[in-house]
Amino acid sequence: MDALALTGRCFQGQCSRLRRFLAFSFSPVPTARRTLKALDDALADVVWLLRISSPHADMLGLPNLLRGDPKLFLVWDHIARVRHGSPAVRADSASVLASLARDSPRFAELIVEEDGVRPLVNLIKAGNDGGKEAAATALGLLGCDEESVDGLLRADVCFVCAAALKEPSMSVQAAVAEAIALLAHHNHRLQDSFAQTDALHLLLSHLDDSSRTSNGPSGDQPETKARMKAMAAKAVWKLARGHVAVCQSITESGALLCFARFLDRGGVGSEMRFYSAMTIMEITRAAELNLALRQSAFKPAAKAAVTDQILRIVREDDDPLLLPCGL
Structure with a gap:
């Protein structure tokens, strides 16, 4: 049934080379010998389709339609x-x-x-x-x-x-x-x-x-x-890049304080410091072009304290990874 379903999908408009294999295999040929050869090849290809549809079959071997x-x-x-x-x-x-x-x-x-x-x-x-x-x-x-x-x-x-x-x-x-x-x-x-x-x-x-609590080995x-x-920080950076709504959500969540801690933490990895710096840069860049974000992210007193902390870290630390925060 899996093979039949796989073959059926070939004719439902999907962009797959497989959907062309029957048309290729059964194309008109001028001689009986070539017709028989095409039929043999097509049968072998169908057998291969059945094999790859089975969870326990050996799937080694190259079908005729893929030899090229x-x-x-x-x-x-x-x-x-x-x-x-x-x-x-x-x-x-x-x-x-x-x-x-x-x-x-x-x-x-x-x-x-x-x-x-x-x-x-x-x-x-x-x-x-x-x-x-x-x-x-x-x-x-x-x-x-x-x-x-x-x-x-x-x-x-x-x-x-x-x-x-x-x-x-x-x-x-x-x-x-x-x-x-x-x-x-x-x-x-x-x-x-x-x-x-x-x-x-x-x-x-x-x-x-x-x-969070940890369940890893x-x-x-x-x-x-x-x-x-580090990968979570990288993903946040990429989601924030040029996206005002994401930047707004980050600032409203209080995550700027998290990023400030990562910048100030001596034991944190260089990747984490860099991704944190890039996220702060993206928020700052978006705030320059968006008044509402600028007011919500940096104006309230509590968030202004975080901003002051970030600026202090950047000014006092000569790590080149923090350069984006000063841009």
Whole structure:
């Protein structure tokens, strides 16, 4: 049934090379011998489709319709594994798809074109921690063009990623936050879509030690927690970039005090200080152009004290990472 459904989707207007394979395989040919050869090839391709639709079948081998494009075979093969494999196989293939997308924009486009977004989204929803982390990493690399962005939005990637920030695993939270940062950086529509979720609220809560308790493994907890907080700060920066409403929400939440603490904390990592500085710069830049934000962010006495603290840190600290705050 999965194979029939997969074949049926080929004729529903989706941008997939697979939907053209039957038309290609059964195209008119002038001789009986060539007709028989085309039928044999088409039957072999159908057998391959049945094999990749089975969760337990060996999916090695290249179908006839992909002999001229082995890159596409890699994408199809690992999308099928993400869709139907065991938890370990799904996580491993999601990692492979992430590596392919990172190595080449063309691979990223193919993953979206060949219906790879939905299996990755489903893996974030229902995979093990390794699968969720790998799927988030892969999805973060797919917003490379407008057509890909359309596919991501249709799959509700922004809402799924926002929900995944509630996962107890800090490594999953870090991967999801980094994916949000990448997607928001590459496309303003994705940035707007994230702004309509509770992603910003959850990211800011991850930066506030008093609002969370930790369930990560004790051996990896300090490093994993540091990475999670750094990626949360990076995502907040990318969501705030050129977005007045996000900047307004950050200031109203009292998070400026959090960022001021990160700037002033000697033990915090350089990434965290840099992302905090860049977020403050984005809020300042937006406030220069928006009177309401300027009045709400910096005029009240309580927030003015935070502003004075930030300025003091920047003036007294010669760390070049803090230069954006003084711009």
